[in-house]
Amino acid sequence: xxxxFQNMRWKIAQSAEKIWWQRYLQNKSPEQYLxxxxxxxxxxxxxxxxEVLFITSETRILDAGxxxxxxxMALPQAKVTAIDPLLESYKNLPHFIPNQYPNxxxxxxxIEGFRSEQQFDVVFCLNVIxxxxxxxxxxxxxxxxxxxxxxxxxxxxxxxxxxKIFSLLPGDILHPHQYSLxxxxxxxxxxxxxxxxxxxxxxxHIFNYYLLVGERAEL
Numbered sequence: 001x002x003x004x005f006q007n008m009r010w011k012i013a014q015s016a017e018k019i020w021w022q023r024y025l026q027n028k029s030p031e032q033y034l035x036x037x038x039x040x041x042x043x044x045x046x047x048x049x050x051e052v053l054f055i056t057s058e059t060r061i062l063d064a065g066x067x068x069x070x071x072x073m074a075l076p077q078a079k080v081t082a083i084d085p086l087l088e089s090y091k092n093l094p095h096f097i098p099n100q101y102p103n104x105x106x107x108x109x110x111i112e113g114f115r116s117e118q119q120f121d122v123v124f125c126l127n128v129i130x131x132x133x134x135x136x137x138x139x140x141x142x143x144x145x146x147x148x149x150x151x152x153x154x155x156x157x158x159x160x161x162x163x164k165i166f167s168l169l170p171g172d173i174l175h176p177h178q179y180s181l182x183x184x185x186x187x188x189x190x191x192x193x194x195x196x197x198x199x200x201x202x203x204x205h206i207f208n209y210y211l212l213v214g215e216r217a218e219l
Contacts, residue, residue, distance in 0.1 A: 022093070025068075030095045034069060041074035045126065045151070048199050048211055053149055055122065062120040062145055063104075064111050065128030068096035072104045081120070083109040111138040119147035126153045127209075130178070143191035150193055150214040155207040156181040181210060188214045 025033065046055075055061070055078050063072045066082035068090040080103055087108040090096040098106050107114065111125070111132050123146040132138040142150060156179065179187075185195055193214030202209040 025093055025095050028095070033095055034073065037069040038074050041071045044201055045071060045124075045153070045211060046074060049151070050196055050213060050215075053122070053213070059122060060118065060120045060147075062116075062123045064114070064123060064125040064142060064145075065131065066106075067128075068093050071124050071126055072101060076101070076103055078103065080104040081107065081116070083107045083111070083114050085110045112141060114141065114145075116145060120145055121147055122149040122151065124151050126151070127155070129184075130155060139187050139191060143188075143193070146193075146216060148216050150188060150216075152184070152188070152212045152214075153201065154179075154181070154184050154210050154212060156184060156210055181208070184210075184212060188212060192217050 055075065057077050057079075059078045061072075061075060061078045061080045063070045063075075063080055063082040066072055066084045067086075070082055070084075072080045072082040080101075082104050083106075084090070085108060087106055091098070098104070111128070112134050123142050125142055129135060129138060129152055181198060185198070188195055194217045196213040196215070199211040199213075200208060201211055
């Protein structure tokens with residue numbers, strides 16, 4: 001995919017993402033939605049993590065591509081940095097009030113462009129990696145930012161034919177990148193992480209939704 005086409009597709013996806021959040025949340029009670037979302041993170045991510053992955057008040061966490069209601073909201077006991085290039089636009093939503101999360105440092109940054117002087121104990125990238133501008137730069141940065149754990153949730157293609165079609169045509173405008181489960185597993189393994197068995201969160205016809213947990217391989 002050419003860089004010009006890639007850049008154009010990402011800009012369209014970002015514009016569509018803003019509209020999607022506004023429409024999705026416009027008739028939802030902030031209190032009820034945030035309570036539901038907090039419970040969602042607990043049941044679909046935090047409770048499914050390996051027992052050896054401990055989160056304490058000293059755990060440094062990156063919520064990469066946090067959105068207005070990322071996993072940061074379910075981690076009041078940790079030191080969290082939450083990044084998203086659309087953070088300023090989320091401030092127009094009553095569902096996103098940053099000062100409700102005193103343990104979270106928010107930055108309006110892309111995954112590719114974010115830099116930190118220290119690594120994070122746990123890097124979360126949940127339902128985000130196929131939204132980024134440059135997926136390989138993003139994956140390399142996420143791997144470099146992780147001291148120990150890397151947790152991603154992904155929409156993975158079930159059929160190679162659909163994967164090829166969606167890669168060429170804007171059939172899924174919010175997601176510029178289209179990959180299979182094996183692709184995503186290879187992406188993490190090639191960057192030095194040992195994977196736990198994938199966790200199927202939701203089964204669908206074209207895509208399945210998985211949780212991948214990677215532990216940095218010992219040198």
